[in-house]
Amino acid sequence: MSFAHLDCLVSEDGAPRTGLCGAGRAPRWELARAMTATPRATAAITRTGRAVRMARLPGHATPMLCAVEPARGLMCAATTTTGALLPAIRIDSPATPLAIEPESLTLGDVDGDGMTDACGRDAGGILCATAAAGYLAARWSSMLGSSGPASPTDRSLAIAGGGKICGLDADGVLCVARDAAMTDVRSTWPDPAAALWIADLDGDGEPDWCSATADGPACSLAADRRLTTDGVPWGYASGGVTEASARVGALPDTATAVFTDVDGDGRDDLCTVRDGAIACARSLGRGFGPQIPIARLPDGLAPSAVWSEPSKAPGVPRLCAADATTIACTDD
Numbered sequence: 001m002s003f004a005h006l007d008c009l010v011s012e013d014g015a016p017r018t019g020l021c022g023a024g025r026a027p028r029w030e031l032a033r034a035m036t037a038t039p040r041a042t043a044a045i046t047r048t049g050r051a052v053r054m055a056r057l058p059g060h061a062t063p064m065l066c067a068v069e070p071a072r073g074l075m076c077a078a079t080t081t082t083g084a085l086l087p088a089i090r091i092d093s094p095a096t097p098l099a100i101e102p103e104s105l106t107l108g109d110v111d112g113d114g115m116t117d118a119c120g121r122d123a124g125g126i127l128c129a130t131a132a133a134g135y136l137a138a139r140w141s142s143m144l145g146s147s148g149p150a151s152p153t154d155r156s157l158a159i160a161g162g163g164k165i166c167g168l169d170a171d172g173v174l175c176v177a178r179d180a181a182m183t184d185v186r187s188t189w190p191d192p193a194a195a196l197w198i199a200d201l202d203g204d205g206e207p208d209w210c211s212a213t214a215d216g217p218a219c220s221l222a223a224d225r226r227l228t229t230d231g232v233p234w235g236y237a238s239g240g241v242t243e244a245s246a247r248v249g250a251l252p253d254t255a256t257a258v259f260t261d262v263d264g265d266g267r268d269d270l271c272t273v274r275d276g277a278i279a280c281a282r283s284l285g286r287g288f289g290p291q292i293p294i295a296r297l298p299d300g301l302a303p304s305a306v307w308s309e310p311s312k313a314p315g316v317p318r319l320c321a322a323d324a325t326t327i328a329c330t331d332d
Contacts (some may be wrong), residue, residue, distance in 0.1 A: 009239045032277055033316065035328040036083035043077040043085040047102055049255035050155045054307040055116045057091065058131050062332060063309035063318045067107055067120065069213070073097045074118055074129065082292055083329040091118070091135050098129045098137045103150035108159030110140070110178075119165060121146035121154055126165055126176070129205040143176045143183050144169065155254045158198035160207035168196040173209050173220075177301035185214060187220055187229035199259035202285045203266030210234065210259070210270075217270065221286070236281065236290050260308035260317050262294060271319070273303050278319050295330050303328065 007160035045052060047067035056063050057076060065085065066076040074097070077088040092098040098105075100120030110117045116130035121144055128140040144167065146154055157167040164184070166175040172188035173196065190196055190211040201208040206222035211231055259268040260280075267283040270291075277293035294316055297303065303321035310317045311332075320329040 017023045032293045033330045035295055035298055037298045037326050037328040037329050038085040040325055040327060043327055044088040045077050049305045052307060053105050053107045054309045058115045068098060068100060071089035079329050083331040085327055092129045096136045098127060100127055101146045101150055101154050104146060104157045106159050110159045110163060112163055119159060123147045131242045141176050150226045151187040152193060156196040160198055160204045166198045168209045175207060189230045195254050197259050199268035201252055201268055201283050234287050235289055245297045255305045258306050258308045262311045262316055273306060278306060298323060298328050301326060301328055
């Protein structure tokens with residue numbers, strides 16, 4: 001069977017039609033979600049970067065952007081179904097506030113009751129305000145105390161599976177359980193000054209990690225701890241050539257790269273800002289695929305931060321990005 005030519009679906013005046021394609025005539029279609037922009041003043045979230053976290057809190061149908069705001073405590077702004085932000089409300093108790101290093105804030109289920117809790121570091125260790133306790137702050141652990149300016153440990157802190165809080169410290173990648181007298185050191189390999197993310201890269205519910213290096217992400221799986229605790233380079237390769245778009249070496253901070261499950265397979269994928277869009281490289285379990293744009297940024301927005309919250313059902317998560325004046329989010 002032979003064909004005189006190849007037809008492709010092309011767009012003409014906003015309507016689809018068939019047309020010649022192939023060689024230089026091949027059209028490219030980008031299926032990326034739009035984002036709705038909200039002025040920061042409307043949301044009343046002044047913090048930015050790693051100091052802002054995103055999660056679904058009890059009693060709220062849509063994800064919320066949360067930050068420990070100066071003199072106001074843990075403030076959270078709900079997103080609407082269209083991606084707009086509502087004014088922030090206080091979540092913790094003024095009597096027992098979550099007084100932590102703002103960039104150490106982490107949201108997740110730390111006590112296993114299925115509800116989102118808020119934790120972070122102070123000079124005495126780790127404080128948590130759990131949903132079960134009405135978000136009254138209480139001591140979770142005397143380990144991992146924080147003092148002075150925000151550190152890589154603050155920015156890497158994450159609530160992981162099994163009631164553990166994990167992050168990067170001078171001793172390496174470590175996890176601590178409630179009231180534990182010692183930390184569980186997962187790896188001594190990463191540079192303690194480099195950006196590091198705690199994520200579930202293979203979907204087994206255990207905390208894995210990725211560290212930013214000059215050659216891209218170096219990652220390690222909890223499942224491979226018996227083999228090695230050193231991080232190995234992760235990236236997508238075709239014909240022996242590594243796909244540079246899957247690298248985070250050029251973006252070595254936890255504010256502009258985020259790990260989240262974009263396809264509902266239980267594995268956290270790597271999302272960064274690229275060419276006016278939020279683009280994500282899917283986790284393949286022991287490597288990343290090429291980056292694919294999944295959300296188009298509003299014109300003029302040059303993000304200094306990106307945040308994400310997985311979808312309730314398998315699918316694309318809620319994504320937000322922000323600069324100094326504006327926060328933009330995708331719809332549900």
